[in-house]
Amino acid sequence: MTLILKQKRRIRRVEVERAPRLGLIRPTKLGFRVSVRLHDGQTPEDYARVLDKLAHAWKVHSVRLVSWRPGKVTLVATLSDPLDRVSIPVLSDGLLRVRVGLLDTGTPFAIDFRAVPHWLNVGATQSGKSNLANVLIVGLAPQPVALVGFDLKGGVEFTPYQARMSALATERAECAELLADLIGIIKSRMALCRAHRVKNIWHPRLPESARPMPIVVLVDEVAELFLMADPKSEKEEVAAVATRLLRIAQLGRAFGIYLKICGQRVGSDLGPGVTALRAQLTGRICHMVNDDETAKMALGDMDAGALVAARQISPAMPGTAIVIGSEGRWHRMRSVHVTEEQAEAAAAEYAHLTPSWADLTRGAGSAGDVDDSEMDEFTIPDLEDLPV
Numbered sequence: 516m517t518l519i520l521k522q523k524r525r526i527r528r529v530e531v532e533r534a535p536r537l538g539l540i541r542p543t544k545l546g547f548r549v550s551v552r553l554h555d556g557q558t559p560e561d562y563a564r565v566l567d568k569l570a571h572a573w574k575v576h577s578v579r580l581v582s583w584r585p586g587k588v589t590l591v592a593t594l595s596d597p598l599d600r601v602s603i604p605v606l607s608d609g610l611l612r613v614r615v616g617l618l619d620t621g622t623p624f625a626i627d628f629r630a631v632p633h634w635l636n637v638g639a640t641q642s643g644k645s646n647l648a649n650v651l652i653v654g655l656a657p658q659p660v661a662l663v664g665f666d667l668k669g670g671v672e673f674t675p676y677q678a679r680m681s682a683l684a685t686e687r688a689e690c691a692e693l694l695a696d697l698i699g700i701i702k703s704r705m706a707l708c709r710a711h712r713v714k715n716i717w718h719p720r721l722p723e724s725a726r727p728m729p730i731v732v733l734v735d736e737v738a739e740l741f742l743m744a745d746p747k748s749e750k751e752e753v754a755a756v757a758t759r760l761l762r763i764a765q766l767g768r769a770f771g772i773y774l775k776i777c778g779q780r781v782g783s784d785l786g787p788g789v790t791a792l793r794a795q796l797t798g799r800i801c802h803m804v805n806d807d808e809t810a811k812m813a814l815g816d817m818d819a820g821a822l823v824a825a826r827q828i829s830p831a832m833p834g835t836a837i838v839i840g841s842e843g844r845w846h847r848m849r850s851v852h853v854t855e856e857q858a859e860a861a862a863a864e865y866a867h868l869t870p871s872w873a874d875l876t877r878g879a880g881s882a883g884d885v886d887d888s889e890m891d892e893f894t895i896p897d898l899e900d901l902p903v
């Protein structure tokens with residue numbers, strides 16, 4: 516008699532930790548760089564998730580995944596924090612471009628209004644927001660650029676730099692007027708572009724002599740523009756300010772008007788216009804904040820790692836921020852320290868470069884508002900149109 520035994524076979528997948536296949540470890544100025552070959556089934560994401568753990572295991576300050584290609588990732592380890600002391604000179608680095616600080620990779624970080632036209636800068640009090648404005652004043656003052664300030668903290672922030680500012684608004688009514696003027700400027704620049712059949716002021720077909728001067732608008736504490744002590748009497752004014760600011764954000768890029776907006780909180784609680792405005796401010800700088808909500812508002816639904824990094828910013832290192840620039844990735848950055856006195860001195864030194872508001876608005880007719888249909892005609896400048 517034959518006995519047939521039936522045996523059921525099962526395959527079970529077992530995960531086995533396998534040592535990473537490290538390439539050559541190469542020293543860098545701040546630590547070392549190493550490439551790692553991925554095992555089958557691994558993705559760069561598997562490494563991105565455990566960078567913190569790696570930093571602890573390797574006993575270094577931080578590990579970053581700097582690049583990858585199929586089957587391989589490159590990691591860079593930094594032995595100590597390069598942001599402990601930031602001592603790069605503030606440099607104006609080409610038209611509308613200012614080196615404002617250092618990334619934790621050890622490379623300089625520049626705010627480049629040509630590449631990213633509008634910036635949102637949030638942070639708790641004493642986190643370093645005004646310092647960044649000082650850096651920009653020092654960097655932009657020597658350039659052929661007009662500066663405009665909105666400072667509803669009674670002018671305490673920007674009055675010292677008034678010599679280099681073409682206009683400064685310290686009351687909401689003044690703000691509404693100044694914003695209307697800016698829209699007037701946009702409309703006249705629109706007409707200019709139409710006449711030369713170009714879509715933005717940087718287009719090479721626009722003769723150099725006709726190219727209008729770029730304007731950088733600095734807003735300190737944006738909440739002051741939106742908050743109402745008495746909704747009844749102020750509602751209209753606030754609505755006008757909100758719509759105009761939004762229009763400038765939508766159209767500014769094509770017509771050489773750039774925004775840098777600061778605030779401790781820039782949430783929807785300030786009114787419906789704020790969310791739309793925030794969406795236009797694609798450059799993000801998130802200093803130390805007191806609540807997760809604000810970090811989320813600034814960094815959006817980026818990588819959760821960006822929010823964790825924002826939460827870890829120490830009050831002992833003011834000026835440190837998480838930034839999102841042109842390529843959409845986040846970095847840790849610390850601005851170079853520029854005192855109010857230094858910024859004031861730069862404003863005074865280059866006061867002679869300040870165009871008058873009358874000159875800037877000359878030819879700009881009555882402001883009115885811009886129709887949506889008018890906006891469609893104009894596009895954001897192509898990168899190749901931008902001056903180098």
Ligand SMILES: Nc1ncnc2c1ncn2[C@@H]1O[C@H](COP(=O)(O)OP(=O)(O)OP(=O)(O)O)[C@@H](O)[C@H]1O
Binds near residue numbers: 850
């Ligand atoms: N990058 C930096 N390096 C060193 N110190 C800095 C840096 N940035 C800011 N500080 C210092 O931190 C302090 C607070 O900075 P700042 O005034 O810019 O904060 P803020 O965010 O504008 O605060 P507030 O909301 O109260 O206006 C200042 O004394 C400033 O000198």
Ligand SMILES: [Mg+2]
Binds near residue numbers: 644645
């Ligand atoms: Mg400040």
